[in-house]
Amino acid sequence: MTILVTGSRGRVARTLLGLLHAQGHPLRAGSSDPGALDPPGGIPAVRCVLDDPGTFGPALEGVRSVFLYAGRSTGAATAFAEAAAAAGVRHIVLLSSSAVLEPGGADNLLAGHHAAVEAALSRGPVPATFLRPGDFAGNALRWARSIAATDTVRLPYPEAHTLPLHEDDLAEAAAAVLTAPEGHPAPAYTLSGPQSLTFREQADLIGEGRGRPVRVETVDPAEWKAASGIPAPYADALLDHWRAHDGTPLTPAAPLVDHPRTFSLWAAANAASFA
Known part of the structure; x- marks a missing residue:
């Protein structure tokens, strides 16, 4: 096949x-x-x-x-x-x-x-x-240049929650469905990481992974948008998404893989990107 x-x-x-x-x-x-x-x-x-x-x-x-x-x-x-x-x-x-x-x-x-x-x-x-x-753990790499240069990440909604999904877990889920579709009869599966984390908590885990703390500075959404380099309609959509989950923990989806990988594991494996 x-x-x-x-x-x-x-x-x-x-x-x-x-x-x-x-x-x-x-x-x-x-x-x-x-x-x-x-x-x-x-x-x-x-x-x-x-x-x-x-x-x-x-x-x-x-x-x-x-x-x-x-x-x-x-x-x-x-x-x-x-x-x-x-x-x-x-x-x-x-x-x-x-x-x-x-x-x-x-x-x-x-x-x-x-x-x-x-x-x-x-x-x-x-x-x-x-x-x-949903959100990938690897999305945090967009902070890498700022953290490596200044030990700081600037965020419009540092208390916004996400469920960062390790990309390897997504690959394992895809492999399971591709090779045994009869064992996965649902038409769709929602995938997420195992834990709801704020951006601030993710920054803290990146700091632990690289052995040096990361400071989080809150910036005005308009300031973040202007500096992001993201086309305005997409930047607005992201800001709306983060605002909707500001301070509100999320419920993880039922995993398709055994022992889904944590963001802490991802941060440790990618520490060199933030050094």
Whole structure:
């Protein structure tokens, strides 16, 4: 059973390829730039771009399961599902987002493209499972330059809670569904880290991991937005999201993996990024 893993330059997909390769599954790595890939064990790499249906046929030939990273592409999701069905694909696992579950998710800039791809696959001819992670532990790397240079991170809502998910846990969940879809019959799974943490608490754990405390400074949301470099509509959406969870602990999702990894473990493993 050949498994196509798209978005293979990303951390989750690279980890997933390693897991599936270690389990002995025939694999194919898909990317918009296959020449830039270095997949383990000589896994063949192919060009596969959701916005370019001309790449679907060669990428899907002989494939039975697909890990689909749709990015912000939505228009060709229906065409991809139809091409997958024609190639004999039996199951698609989509990397989506838990943001689709929030009120107005389909119209939310952070979730709208995920909701659109989910809808297209739901109408399509190939059974699909949606993995809906929330915040990744790796999102904290956006603080790395400031912490390494000044021992400080500046945040508009330091008491906002998230459920930081270790990317390796997401890869393990994807591998479980791809290799045994009959054991995971739900159409969608919400994924999160095991503990609700504020940004301030995450900064403290990063400090512990690198052996030097991290100061947290509260800045005005407008000041953060101006300095973020993020396009204004997306910065506003992030600020709205953090404001909604300011001071409010979140409930972890039921894990798809045994012993989900903590943010503390992630912070220790990535200490060098904040040194």
